[in-house]
Amino acid sequence: MSSNYRRVKGTRDLLPPETAVWSAVESTARSVFGRYAYREIRTPVIEHTELFVRSVGESTDIVGKEMYTFDDRKGRSLTLRPENTASVARAYVENGMGNWPQPVKLFYIGPQFRYERPQKGRYRQFHQVGAELLGDASPLADVELLLMLDRFLRELGFEDLVVLVNTVGDEASRDHYRQRLVDFLTPRREALSEDSRRRLETNPLRILDSKHAGDREQLAGVPELVDSLSEEARSHFDQVLAGLDAHGLAYRVDNRLVRGLDYYSHTVFEIVSQDLGAQDALVGGGRYDGLVAALGGGAVPGIGFAIGEDRLIDLLPEAFRQEAATAVPATVVTVGAVAPAEALALAEELRSSGVECLVELAARSLKSSLKRADRHGVRQVILLGDDELAGGYVTLRDLELGEQRQVARADLGQVLQKPPHDRGTRT
RNA sequence: GUGAGCGUAGUUCAAUGGUAGAGCCCCGGAUUGUGGUUCCGGUUGUUGGGGGUUCGAAUCCCCUCGCUCACCCCA
Structure with missing residues (x-):
């Protein structure tokens, strides 16, 4: 206020002693992920806009209205990364990681950028701690990844976080379901919110997790995606759940969980908290078996998650904060x-x-x-x-x-x- | 993009049209070999910015910028 120079909207200065907490959280991530032999990757903060359009999806909100996109001096469209999975997949293809011993296990820690109105737990520059596993399609890979995530959160002192899981099936399952969903919703079209009517054309699955009260009413009796799953997709999901059971990892199946990025397939999951206000998602992730191929690589399956570091630190158990303070x-x-x-x-x-x-x-x-x-x-x-x-x-x-x-x-x-x-x- | 609330010292807040203040913080000191408590002293403001009404505006009106929360969406 006394200065003419101010932070840009939606960004913040992290100061000591708070930075010590960030540092400790990141050390814990390195330590836990390291035990699973994940190695750090650092990708550029700027990418060609087309990368996100192709991977995250043209019809998503992220690409449609939330990206920091600008032209460089030669007129090329560049974008500040809104998430990191696309960059990791791009780096996998570009650097020939398909020739490395598979699977390739990578983690990242860094800032991401989305042009949204800031509010509690939501910043224009925010930070994600994430991991990606490329080249392993087995259900046990999903299980191991979730165990690693769970271990990380427990080492930070979190106890009561519940993982929400669902499957969005393979492409054939989704195509089949999408048609059933459109058939079901079209007669109810007029009662849907404006956004949902638009999604009916662009991205019908997204209507499932609309929070709009009217939409939720119309969704009563909607066909479940579970019933459209192919034999293989069904079996993959069952094995994932069985694996989680075997390791005593608490989860809740949420059939309405559909994630906002187009590249997901099969297993999707989220970790939410009640103490975060409206921005309650602490972690989001899932399998993306088609992503690498879409970026010009081979048929390489992948799965990963992204943790909202800012939100995580908001909720961090006091004991861990104390320990981290210097x-x-x-x-x-x-x-x-x-x-x-x-x-x-x-x-x-x-x-x-x-x-x-x-x-x-x-x-x-x-x-x-x-x-x-x-x-x-x-x-x-x-x-x-x-x-x-x-x-x-x-x-x-x-x-x-x-x-x-x-x-x-x-x-x-x-x-x-x-x-x-x-x-x-x-x- | 939409809606609501709020902008006074570094910070938390007072001052309801009549001289801008307090607590905390910060700095110095209480006969330089002993801190925290206490006491004394000190620094800090274009009252977010601009315009208007008025003899007079932190206070009322308009615009603008910013912050916060919510919608939306997500991490």
Whole structure:
């Protein structure tokens, strides 16, 4: 408000100490995904617009009205990625990953962009943590992916999140069902919302998860997609559910769950939370067996998920936040007539032995230095006065315990190596 | 794109047409070798911006920008 320069709408500055939480969440993702041998991929933030039109789908809202699209200086249409699966699939084809040992397991962490009106849990620049498994069509691959996702969320401390699963079948199943759905809804056309009437032509399946009250009424008695499944699609889904049962992963089958991106097939899933307001989807994902082929690759099956990192962090259990918060463990302070340069020299020694510390660089009264240390959330204060300098030791004061002791200067690095870890966050 | 609510100090908020304030935060100090409590002192505002009404506007009106929430859609 005081500045002429402001964040662009829908973006935000992530500041410490919050960034430490983000960092910890991302470390956990790397750790968990790593145990399943997923490796990180980093794709560009900008892509050719056509990539998203082809993969996400022309009739989707994302492509229709939510993309940051612009022409570069040569008139090529470029788009800030609205999601990351299309880029991963493109990279798979472009880099010949089809020749790598299959399946290829990739994860990504990064910003995505959608031009929407910002509100709770929805930003124009938001962040996703996602994983993609390419080259494995088996139902057990779906199961393993969901187990990995579940493990990640549990390591963050989430307990009661429920996975909603459904199948949208293979292409033949969907074609068959789409026709039945259109047959059912056409007589009711006039009672549908404007959006849904449009979808009847462009993307009928999307009408199923319309939240519009009138639409929901008209959907009473609608044919279920389950009944249109091919033998193979039915069997795939049954095996996925059996696998989840075998591992005790809680889920709910939601026959109305249809995801907003065109590339999905077979298994689709979502994790929603009641504590997020209107933007309740925390994770979305599913199988996309036709995507790589659509981008000019071979018939390579795929499955993946994307976690809304911003939303995830909104909901993060307090215990994990606490653990992630960082406090500065120590500061070096001079006493009496000792020059601050001596303190800096000592701090550098400590840093050489791996200790994290601040230094008081101004000559102040001890009283004032201690007060400042306390305000910075420092726990250990290293006092360096004439006596200490002459005796080759320091006085180490623990502000939390209110105790102090003398430590030989040579041992100080060792003593501070393991900082007390029980200090709370300062907010 | 549509609707609603809200814009006063870094922050949370007061001031209902008559001199823009308080708490917190931040900075300094209370005889420079001992912090947190306490006390003293200090910095910070074109009242989001522009226009109008009025002797006089943070306050009323119009426009505009921004924020928040919801619809829609999704992560």
